[in-house]
Amino acid sequence: MAVHETSMRLKLPIVCIILEVILIILFAVLVTYDDDTDARKWHKELKANRTTNYENDFYYRYPSFQDVHVMIFIGFGFLMTFLQRYGFSSVGFNFLIAAFSLQWATLMQGFLHGMHHGKIHIGVESMINADFCTGSVLISFGAVLGKTSPVQLLIMAVFEVTLFAINEFIILSVLEAKDAGGSMTIHTFGAYFGLVVARVLYRPQLHKSKHKNGSVYHSDLFAMIGTIFLWMFWPSFNSAVTEHGDDQHRTAMNTYYSLASCTLATFGISALVNNEGKLDMVHIQNAALAGGVAVGTAGEMMLTPFGSMIVGFLAGTISTLGFKFLTPILEEKLRIQDTCGVHNLHGMPGILGAIVGAITASVASTNVYGDGMKDVFPNIAEGTFTPSGQGVRQAISLAVTLGFAGVGGVIVGFILKLPCLGSPPDTICFEDNIYWEVPGDEESHQELAQVQQGDVVSPLNG
Structure with missing residues (x-):
């Protein structure tokens, strides 16, 4: 028993150290500063x-x-702290996965988006793009939150970052679609990849931990901190890598109004679907952000302010209704245990954003864009594509994204089922005590000790 526990305890340190050593070696061989960074x-x-x-x-x-x-x-990180006994893991594993993913993404995106003289040249824009890729991984993390070990999460990140980079390259470089805020590449891919992984990792006995799969007053308040930070900075997220000037200005503004409209829709629909007319904090924490997701693809286009508000209103409505009615169906009928409701916040709004982008691109004209057409749709300005052709490419990009997410999720899900990766037992999911020293939590320590005395051994850091 002691040998087994020692083996499990060493898994996370070994994986972390090996992965970081590999990254350091690859950076030493392949990565250098770009012209704006090199002294x-x-x-x-x-x-x-x-x-x-x-x-x-x-x-x-x-x-x-x-x-x-x-x-x-x-x-x-804080958006995921709603779970009453999984706050350390929500913030801590978010920190771990993000720190690894941004390094790995720098390499994967560098390989695919152009190397110069055998080197990946990095600067502030590559840092932003690596963070975008990391965001997609964290969306998937939300679908499997509380039911996976940190080693499983790191392995998932290794594969997902790679698939993300390939999918992004196909959409942006091969199909030459537009997706400034990542409705397709980030949100749709991350959501459906995570949902498929969650389906493969389905736990029929998860009801044994059901009492921990919920919030308390203070945990919902912490999660709301994450919501407010995301809500405030989403205009920067969508506009971060667009062209300087009017394109960037327009993207931030479209996102700004979409989020505002989405928030009112969320509050209204949340109260409407409650028998007593009360608000559900789950809806406010998540659905109020859906407007930022849904306006991502068309953000730099001439969507118009009122068009952005319509998109935001639709996104808030769809997301709130999804949390109320669709999430239970996904779990009961499709066996998809979506801890954070990423299907409602990222999946459906991401698809909505892709559709809005395709429609907006298909009606683009020089009467609307003027000389700015060459910035937003250079291929249309040059006569390479027609507006309808650009719209078709946008739609194909959505299908490609869903295909990569679905097939990749199945493969990675089965890899994560390997027993050596230390998946936590059904009886102690959503529990910080498996992986963390939790001060002053005697009740949880006693419960965990009871489980360990039985037939199940805690996976510790596995």
Whole structure:
């Protein structure tokens, strides 16, 4: 028994150390600074062109990067703290998975989006794109939250980042679709990948931990902190890598109004579907953010302010109704145990965003865009694609994303079922004490000890 427990205890340290050593070696061999980051190249350009440091891309992109970074580590992390006895794991594993994923994403995206002289050149924009990829992994994390070990999550991240980068390359570079805010590449892919993994990892005895799969007053308040951070910074998220100037300005504004409209829809529908007319904090924490997801693809397009508000209103309505009526059906009929409701916040609004993007692209014209057509739809401006052709490519991109998410989720799900990865038993899911030293929680310690004295041994850090 002691040998078995020691083996389980070593899994997380071994996996973390091996993965980081591999990353360090790969970075040493393959990664270098880009022209805006390299001291020698930037200094040479300064002398030649007599420019200023403020022309460095850092000054344009870093404020957006900061906002996106806050969303990844605070927004997503605290949004998942609603579980009453899984707060440490929600924030802590979010931290762990994000720190690994952004490094791995730098490499995967670098491989596919162009290497120069055998090197991946990185700068502030590559940091933003790596965070976008990380966001998709954290969305999937929400679907399996509380039911997976940290080792399983790291293995999932290894495969998902790779699949994300391939899917992103096909959509943006091969199909040449537009997806500024990632409705397809980030939200739709992350949601349905996570949902398929959750389906493969279905736990028929999860009701044994059902009493822990819920919130208390203070845990919902902590989760609301994540919601507010995400809500505030979502305009930066959607506009972070768009062209400087009117494109970026328009994307932030469209997102701003979509979120506001979505919030009112969420409050209204939440009260409407409750028999007593009361608000459900689950709806407010999640569905109020759906407007940011749904406007992601069309954010840089001439969607118009009122069009953005319509999209946000539809997203809030669909998401709230999904939490109320669809989530129970997914679990009971389709055996998809979606802990955080990512289908409602990211999946359905992501598909809505892809559809809105396809429709908006298909009606693009020079009367609407003027000279700005070459920034938003360069292929239409050059005559390579017709507006309807661009719309078709947008629709095909959605289908490709769903295909990658579905097939990839099945394969990765079966890999995660391997016993050596230390999945927690059904009886102690949604429990911090499996992995963390939790101060002053005697009740949980006693419950965990009772389980360990039986036939089930805690997976510890596995």
